[in-house]
Amino acid sequence: MASIEDSVDIPPNQTIYVNNLYEKISKKKLREHLYSLFSKYGQILEIEASKSLKMRGQAFIVFKDITSASNALREMNGFNFLDRPMKIQYSKNKSDAVSKLDGTYMEKKRQREENNEKKINIKKQDRKVTGGQKNKNGETLSVGNIPSNLQPRDLPPNKTLFVENLPDKCDPMMLEMLFSQFPGYKEVHMVESKKGIAFVEFQDESKSGLAMQSLQHFKVTQEKPMVISFAKQ
DNA sequence: AGCACA
Numbered sequence: 001m002a003s004i005e006d007s008v009d010i011p012p013n014q015t016i017y018v019n020n021l022y023e024k025i026s027k028k029k030l031r032e033h034l035y036s037l038f039s040k041y042g043q044i045l046e047i048e049a050s051k052s053l054k055m056r057g058q059a060f061i062v063f064k065d066i067t068s069a070s071n072a073l074r075e076m077n078g079f080n081f082l083d084r085p086m087k088i089q090y091s092k093n094k095s096d097a098v099s100k101l102d103g104t105y106m107e108k109k110r111q112r113e114e115n116n117e118k119k120i121n122i123k124k125q126d127r128k129v130t131g132g133q134k135n136k137n138g139e140t141l142s143v144g145n146i147p148s149n150l151q152p153r154d155l156p157p158n159k160t161l162f163v164e165n166l167p168d169k170c171d172p173m174m175l176e177m178l179f180s181q182f183p184g185y186k187e188v189h190m191v192e193s194k195k196g197i198a199f200v201e202f203q204d205e206s207k208s209g210l211a212m213q214s215l216q217h218f219k220v221t222q223e224k225p226m227v228i229s230f231a232k233q
Numbered sequence: 234a235g236c237a238c239a
C-alpha cells in the first residue's frame with residue numbers, strides 16, 4: 001500500500017522531482033509553465049523534462065539551493081496544474097547541473113566505475129613500492145626513512161583529508177575516481193588558484209583514515225606520490 | 234506509474 005508520504009525517506013535535494021504532470025504538451029511549453037510557477041521560490045539552474053516513454057509527465061527542477069527547493073516542494077505539492085495535482089518529491093539524484101558547479105561532475109556514471117577498477121589495479125602496484133624497500137630507481141623508501149617533503153602532517157583525525165604534492169594537471173575528476181572507491185566518500189574540493197592540493201571529505205574520520213592509509217603516497221604520475229594528511233580543524 | 238542529465 002502506498003503511504004501517505006512517499007517522499008519521507010528521500011533526503012533534501014536542491015532538485016525537486018515533479019510528476020503527475022499533464023503529458024500532452026510540448027517539452028518547451030511545459031518548461032515555460034514550470035518556470036513561471038516555480039521561479040518565485042529561488043533561482044532555477046535548470047528544468048529537465050523529456051517526453052520519452054519513461055520520462056513523460058515528469059520534470060526535474062534544479063534550484064540553486066536546497067531552501068528554495070524545500071519551499072517549492074512544500075507549497076506546490078498537490079498544486080492543480082493543467083487539471084492535475086502535481087506530485088513533488090526531492091530528487092533521488094544529484095543533478096549534473098549542480099555537479100558541474102561544484103566540480104564533481106563526471107562524463108558518465110559507467111565510465112566512472114570502469115575507471116575505478118583500473119585505478120584499484122594501479123594502486124596495488126604502486127603501493128608496494130612505497131611500503132617496501134626500493135622503488136624502480138633502486139632508491140630506498142623504507143617507512144621510517146621517508147623524505148621530509150613526502151612526510152604527512154601530524155594532525156588529529158578529521159573526516160576531511162588534505163592532499164598535497166599533486167601534479168598540476170590533476171583535476172577533481174581524477175581525485176574523485178581515486179577516492180570514491182572507499183566507503184564514506186563524500187566529495188573533493190580543489191581551489192583553482194592553489195595548484196597541487198586538494199581536500200577530500202568523508203562521512204567521518206574513520207572512513208577518511210582508511211582512505212588515507214590505502215592511498216598514502218599513491219602516485220598519480222610516475223614521479224609524484226601524493227601526500228595525505230588529515231585536514232586542519 | 235514512471236528519478237534524468239551525452
